[in-house]
Amino acid sequence: xxxxxxxxxxxxxxxxxxxxxxxxxxxxxxEEAGIIEAAPRSDGSNRFYTQDIAKRIRFIIKLKELGLTIxxxxxxxxxxxxxxxxxRMIPALIQVLDKHINLVDDKMARMxxxxxxxxxxxxxxxxxxxxxxx
Numbered sequence: 001x002x003x004x005x006x007x008x009x010x011x012x013x014x015x016x017x018x019x020x021x022x023x024x025x026x027x028x029x030x031e032e033a034g035i036i037e038a039a040p041r042s043d044g045s046n047r048f049y050t051q052d053i054a055k056r057i058r059f060i061i062k063l064k065e066l067g068l069t070i071x072x073x074x075x076x077x078x079x080x081x082x083x084x085x086x087x088r089m090i091p092a093l094i095q096v097l098d099k100h101i102n103l104v105d106d107k108m109a110r111m112x113x114x115x116x117x118x119x120x121x122x123x124x125x126x127x128x129x130x131x132x133x134x
Contacts, residue, residue: 016057
């Protein structure tokens with residue numbers, strides 16, 4: 001159900017959650033955790049989201065897919081601040097993404113080392129099997 005507030009189209013929590021493939025509980029949790037601002041409520045206490053909040057939620061989903069934690073999302077929201085200034089959030093986001101790039105690089109190096117160990121072990125086992133079969 002869509003509604004309007006001072007000529008701005010609002011999206012109900014149910015409709016927004018369905019369109020983004022999220023649960024309504026996730027949206028309420030993000031609100032409680034301070035990742036998104038509190039949604040205006042109707043007379044029946046139903047949450048309605050503005051297009052700006054919906055856009056922010058889509059951005060949060062992308063950041064979650066990149067591996068950002070709830071704490072990192074909270075920190076970014078704090079950096080964004082009450083002034084809603086993107087220029088304050090972007091440097092913090094770059095710093096968080098750089099940290100994640102380094103973590104991914106470290107993990108890839110460990111995985112490459114593990115792969116090498118597994119290949120070597122397999123070769124030893126294959127050699128052992130061949131020597132037993134003779």
